[in-house]
Amino acid sequence: MIAEETLVQELKDQKSQAKAFEVLVNTYKERLYWHIRRIVLNHDDADDVLQNTFIKVYKNIDGFKGESKLYSWLYRIATNESLTFLKQKSKKLGIGDQELKDRMVENLQADVYFEGDAIQLKLQKALAELPDKQKLVFTMKYFQEMKYEDISEVLETSVGALKASYHLAVKKIEAYLKAD
Amino acid sequence: MKKDKKNSFNTPEGYFESFNERLMSRLGQEETDASESIIPKTDGFGVPPGYFETIGPTILSKTTTEKGKVIPLRSYPKFYYGAAAVAAVLIIVFGLNWNAKTDPVTFDDLANTEIDAYFEANASELTSYELAEVVALEDIQLNDMLEEDLNNEHILEYLDENVDDVRDLNLEEIDYE
Numbered sequence: 438m439i440a441e442e443t444l445v446q447e448l449k450d451q452k453s454q455a456k457a458f459e460v461l462v463n464t465y466k467e468r469l470y471w472h473i474r475r476i477v478l479n480h481d482d483a484d485d486v487l488q489n490t491f492i493k494v495y496k497n498i499d500g501f502k503g504e505s506k507l508y509s510w511l512y513r514i515a516t517n518e519s520l521t522f523l524k525q526k527s528k529k530l531g532i533g534d535q536e537l538k539d540r541m542v543e544n545l546q547a548d549v550y551f552e553g554d555a556i557q558l559k560l561q562k563a564l565a566e567l568p569d570k571q572k573l574v575f576t577m578k579y580f581q582e583m584k585y586e587d588i589s590e591v592l593e594t595s596v597g598a599l600k601a602s603y604h605l606a607v608k609k610i611e612a613y614l615k616a617d
Numbered sequence: 618m619k620k621d622k623k624n625s626f627n628t629p630e631g632y633f634e635s636f637n638e639r640l641m642s643r644l645g646q647e648e649t650d651a652s653e654s655i656i657p658k659t660d661g662f663g664v665p666p667g668y669f670e671t672i673g674p675t676i677l678s679k680t681t682t683e684k685g686k687v688i689p690l691r692s693y694p695k696f697y698y699g700a701a702a703v704a705a706v707l708i709i710v711f712g713l714n715w716n717a718k719t720d721p722v723t724f725d726d727l728a729n730t731e732i733d734a735y736f737e738a739n740a741s742e743l744t745s746y747e748l749a750e751v752v753a754l755e756d757i758q759l760n761d762m763l764e765e766d767l768n769n770e771h772i773l774e775y776l777d778e779n780v781d782d783v784r785d786l787n788l789e790e791i792d793y794e
Contacts, residue, residue, distance in 0.1 A: 458677070470672070
């Protein structure tokens with residue numbers, strides 16, 4: 438796998454940019470897809486947001502200063518694009534954020550690309566009850582097994598705050614799953 | 618033991634200094650506990666077959682115009698030509714305004730005969746509908762333009778001959794009760 442520093446240099450060089458961008462897409466497409474999917478829940482929406490994310494990355498690569506890791510920057514763009522997508526969706530439907538989240542979870546039951554059982558569906562309902570940031574912390578830590586230090590770079594939150602948020606998220610989800 | 622000056626409660630030596638470390642350690646332990654909890658290990662999401670093989674080329678097709686060719690992110694010569702054009706326009710507009718008379722010409726400055734002569738010499742390409750759009754109804758003195766005075770009988774006769782559906786007139790409903 439190409440070193441991140443080398444990849445960034447090649448992305449900023451007009452001659453090697455196309456090839457470097459192809460490497461970037463192939464390296465990160467799956468990880469970013471699952472990160473986005475856990476936010477927007479629906480495959481078609483995740484597909485749209487993923488493409489928009491990479492287009493935004495492509496247009497702004499010259500603005501990447503290298504102060505954070507490349508993948509932290511990618512994750513930040515993907516997160517912002519996903520949350521913006523949801524805001525626009527709720528505005529379009531004329532409903533609030535929470536109602537949108539509830540509808541999205543309800544729609545999972547009929548979603549051909551959701552293969553979860555009853556407990557996995559209930560998990561999604563529990564996650565829909567969490568504040569956006571807390572849900573992100575949980576999914577990035579629990580499902581994507583990211584290190585706190587990396588999550589801290591993406592969400593620009595201290596490690597201590599993240600640990601506390603994750604702890605609370607686990608408690609809330611467990612309580613929800615145990616309830617009838 | 619550390620003594621608090623304000624009350625008689627004590628704490629073990631180094632209690633506050635080591636607090637953060639002990640807290641983080643406990644939170645780390647609770648992470649391990651979470652992984653053994655009732656929370657499912659997977660979330661049940663799936664993708665269409667072959668999705669990840671096709672999404673890469675799809676993304677690349679939206680960011681390059683043709684194979685191997687990259688859309689330039691910035692085109693410096695075009696930027697400078699554009700900026701120069703805008704600057705030139707601004708200079709011309711500013712210069713014209715600078716030299717303009719302080720007293721603008723209005724229609725009051727023109728004699729009616731001059732206006733009449735203009736319209737006779739220049740056949741207006743505007744249709745009557747287009748003229749009606751720019752001239753307010755209140756400004757039009759219809760009887761000034763007609764050889765005969767327009768009375769209600771003339772109006773009713775015109776409407777009878779030219780209007781198929783009275784609803785097209787958008788008349789307000791008047792409650793006579």
